[in-house]
Amino acid sequence: xxxxxxxxxxLTLLRMMQSLHLDPLSEEIGFTQYDDGHWQVFxxxxxxxxxxNQHPQFNGLVFNQADTLVDGVPEWIECSIYRRDRIMxxxxxxxxxxxxxxxxxxxxxxxxxLRHRTLQQCVRLAMG
Numbered sequence: 001x002x003x004x005x006x007x008x009x010x011l012t013l014l015r016m017m018q019s020l021h022l023d024p025l026s027e028e029i030g031f032t033q034y035d036d037g038h039w040q041v042f043x044x045x046x047x048x049x050x051x052x053n054q055h056p057q058f059n060g061l062v063f064n065q066a067d068t069l070v071d072g073v074p075e076w077i078e079c080s081i082y083r084r085d086r087i088m089x090x091x092x093x094x095x096x097x098x099x100x101x102x103x104x105x106x107x108x109x110x111x112x113x114l115r116h117r118t119l120q121q122c123v124r125l126a127m128g
Contacts, residue, residue: 005031009039022047045116048123055127057083063115070096073110079122090126094118 009031016022020043022029028047033039043051052058059082065074073096080089099117100106106113 005033006039009041012041016041016043020047020051022050043120045120048120051127052081052123057085058127059084061119061122062089063118071110073114077111077114077118079115079118081122081126083126090122092118092122092125094121 013024013029013031017024017029020029022043024030026046027044028050029041029043031039031041052061061079061081064078064080066076068075075097076093076095078091078093080091082089094114094117096110096114099114100110101113
């Protein structure tokens, strides 16, 4: 494939790959172009899982979800990550209405995508 990715985006990808030891060939990190033409590097759920499980302070995680549903999907999902060096867990709650996308994957697997978004944000705060 021939796509014209800005040099700044490629440089950001390379720096993140090196500093976080993530592999784009294993789909741990990548980049995407939004409808407005803007490019962004992102860490996939595989990359988040790798970062989390390799972190020496990782001591488990728990998911909770709302009892209230929106179109059959929990209104929110919460992730708590426990670290060995902290007394309290780091907890993040993501709301479906704030993160839902029109992309096909969100139509097919909305619960999984909401859980993934919640985990990604919690890993960012707890381990980043």
